[in-house]
Amino acid sequence: MRKIREVLRLKFDCGLSVRKISRSLGIGHSSAGDYHCRFAASGLSWPCSLSDAGLEQQLFPPPPAVPSEQRPLPDWAMIHAELRRPGVTLALLWQEYRLSQPKGFQYSWFCEHYRAWQGKLDVVMRQEHRVGEKLFVDYAGQTVPVIDRHSGEIRQAQVFVAVLGASSYTFAEATWSQQLPDWLGSHTRCFAFLGGVPEIVVPDNLRSAVSKSHRYEPDINPSYRDLAEHYGVAVVPARARKPRDKAKAEVGVQVVERWILAALRNRQFFSLDELNSAIALLLERLNRRPFRKLPGSRHSAFEALDRPALRPLPEQPYVYAEWKKARVHIDYHVEVDGHYYSVPYQLVKKQLEVRLTARTVECFHTNQRVASHLRSPHKGRHSTQTEHMPKSHREHAEWTPQRLIRWAEQTGPNTAGVISHILERRIHPTQGYRACLGILRLGKTHGEVRLELACRRALSLGACSYKSLESILRQGTGVGKTWLACALAHQACREGYSVRYLRLPRLLEELGLAHGDGRFAKLMSGYAKTDLLILDDWGLAPFTVEQRRDMLELLDDRYGQRSTLVTSQMPVDNWHELIGDPTLANAILDRLVHNAYRINLKGESMRKRVKKLTAPGASD
Incomplete structure (x- = not known):
């Protein structure tokens, strides 16, 4: 409360100056001087018989009242909705308000009362989200039991939840798991449900979304990144153990659990389609349910705010694909699930990214597709395109059958014989390069002398393959x-x-x-x-x-x-x-060595002889 009476007492009774009064009462000297001037202008005499409240009202009369029809209150709900649009500020909205109401309130009053009105809203609605900008996605903590009609087995279905930031428009569906195929499929169906795509998707740090979490540069799952590129959205994961980064998703999950899963708690479901049909009915009711403290509903807010700002869907929906890395061998093939697919020979020894769908295999180098094949289920086979095979290339010329045989001759004639045998039995000699290099590499592990002896034994047994030679070198000759x-x-x-x-x-x-x-x-x-x-x-x-x-x-x-x-x-x-x-x-x-007795053992493997003696039908 203003210290008006004390200022006047010190002035008239004690005769103090304005500056001494201000120091004594701890107020500004301008305020003390203003009180004295207002008292002199009021025509009152000292001592004054008015009360403190009456004296203050006499010196500081209220401003003249303006009729409410000339100074109406702003529509705070409309202002709150307009602030979600890109580039809209309170200063701009106040200027528009004053243009429509010249006798309206000043900017400071406008901001103060808007903040007071905003403080009465729910926590979710206090967050500021631009229209069409962010989609928050997560899985509900609760699961829904689904009973197998034939076996009676109960499986727990996961519930995927997505919430738009500006309108809180919600999507929910049940899937069997949180694995990559279900995770990406839920996104595809969510975008179709919305009829468009936002600018940013904010997921949690589950493995299907983030390969390796990091505070500053998280590694996005390659398949998830592929989906984002197909729809033209950016993936910005929430920080690990920071639920406030995705508060919309957390509240959306809570709302789905309360208004959908809780309503289905006493029902039994015998298929995933049956469960999703029930969820879809309750989801429609949830989105049309009126807000408590804002006009409209999630559906009306979506139609007015988010839908016009969403980007259009691509012509074709996303097709699920997995990504893996593979290195091109010198036979210009990459191995994918046991099958070998050719790529341009210029990429020998390069590491490629391979995109796998149910029907195709695509190879990428530096984000450029370099090869495409139909996916083959046959393991150990080759899919080779003639345009990928080299005719005369300096970097690849040394990898010829003659080059490998000459290399094997440095170890010994038996090694060269095994290499020649492998190359002659292939339709394309390049398909045998991998096995030949593996055999020659055994010389580094076991020594060239042992490799030559093992190759001599392999030729005598007719077992000229990498696995046979590896077995001979591991088990030895078995002479006892x-x-x-x-x-x-x-x-x-x-x-x-x-x-x-x-x-x-x-x-x-x-x-x-x-x-x-x-x-x-x-x-x-x-x-x-x-x-x-x-x-x-x-x-x-x-x-x-x-x-x-x-x-x-x-x-x-x-x-x-x-x-x-x-x-x-x-x-x-x-x-x-x-x-x-x-x-x-x-x-x-x-x-x-020099004073030792030496015993050289030769002959057939004892293991082989024991096998012959113990074989069914062997003679006594």
């Missing part, structure tokens, strides 16, 4: 080296010697771990005290620097004091190269 080593170990045990059997790869791995946890010295001491140490599968892989040193230390502790038995598929002449370092290789082989 491990069996003989174990037999010698059993005999040593009977004679009272301590024996330990170890596969060399596992031993080297255990020694490597022992370096880290401090068990190395104790482990090496135990191995040094064993009377007979059997090292099986020597030479399956080259030695590392640390493994060479560990092996030298192990053999040095045992040299001249204990016995060591080694089994290997690799010829002894190749051990030096297998160990690697010439100095350490000489030291290891000096302690292992």
